[in-house]
Amino acid sequence: MPRSGAEARRRLRQAALELYKERGFDQTTTAEIAARAGVNERTFFRHFPDKREVLFDGEADLRDALTHAVAEAPPGLEPLDVLLGAFLKAGRLLEENRPFSEPRLEIIAATPTLRERELAKAALLTDALTDALRRRGVPARLAALAAQTGWAAFHQAAQSWIDDPSDPLSTHLHQTFADLQSLSATRTRPPSPPAGG
Incomplete structure (x- = not known):
């Protein structure tokens, strides 16, 4: 026992x-x-x-670590930079628990009821991040967008790290956030009007 x-x-x-x-x-x-x-x-x-x-053990610790890191970030940073710093700090929890994190993701992916629970947990976490950004003075609309986008980037980086553990999670996080910034910096042309229109 x-x-x-x-x-x-x-x-x-x-x-x-x-x-x-x-x-x-x-x-x-x-x-x-x-x-x-x-x-x-x-x-x-x-x-x-x-x-x-x-399968969601430690979720409260992750949320607390993230919101604390957002609150403690230096002033003057853009919201996504604040979130990247927070995810880099909180990501250590995932790295310490890799033997749990890897099979956990596989089990959730294979089970519809668990995917629903994961979405509900993600919503609580993004709400907490939104509130933490708002307390830093980020307008509500931008705080919500940054929190949701940042969480999606974190989730993708974590999956990349599970798939390719040759690099630490921090490397995957930096790459994913760099990709996110590249996407937001890309200017798209409006579609051309149809010929003869």
Whole structure:
């Protein structure tokens, strides 16, 4: 039996990942996760409200790290530069948890109900980032756009890092944000009117 709460939580997360990969998320019960972790089902529910939340463990820590980094960023930075700095700092949490992050993304991608939960969590996170940017004086409309765009860039960088771990997450983040700036700097010509129109 795991002695500490932190150890029980770690074992529950590991057991859930193993079972979700072996049987699929929908076919796995909380009782089976608890048994694999060597604890009883009551212990599972002391740590997680349901079996979905095992895969979103640490989401509150990530949100707190991001909003704190936004608040602490030097004054005068553009919103996307503030967010890049915040994602670089918070990304260390993902790098420290890579053995959890990688299979987690695969399980979520394969499970529609988990993709819905991930979208709901992302909405909460972008709302928190929007509020943090607004507290820096960024107008509400721009803060919301920056938060949503920045989160999409972070998500893409994290997936690139999972796919190609030869470079650290920071390299993928810098590349993705550079791509984002290139896209926003590209001037597109309005479509030509149809001939004879």
